[in-house]
Amino acid sequence: MKLTGILTFSAAILLSACTYTSNVNMGNNFSSDQTAKITKGKTTETDIITLFGQPSVKTVLNETDVKWIYSYTEGSSSAQAFTLKTTSDFTTHTLDILLRDGIVINFAETHAPMNMNLNTQSSIR
Secondary structure (H helix, E strand, O other): OHHHHHHHHHHHHHHHOOEEEEEEEEEOOOOHHHHOOOOOOOOEHHHHHHHHOOOOEEEEOOOOEEEEEEEEEEEEEEEEOOOOEEEEEEEEEEEEEEEEOOEEEEEEEEEEEEEEEEEOOOOOO
16 A cells, blocks of 8 residues: 555656657748848849748739738647646747739738647546
């Protein structure tokens, strides 16, 4: 009986230290330095493809306007085995470009952090 208690306590200590981590890198990675090379009214569709490659999304808005979206997400998440606590730390870097007749007329760059902590508690009754 005493041995079972010691083994249970030892297992609990060992499991409390186990943390599982996962890293994510998804999309077309690009820098703000690349974005700074875009000039409204001058940069062409070909220039954009040279700078960033093909976009993640192309949306036709009308016969002259097209919206291109470049998106890159990176970060990590982790979970502790014993406490069931999970955390994540992700950042999404997005570039929206509006082209009219193959020329950039507007663009917007955003960096959006997405952090989440989750505690799961269970009780035995």
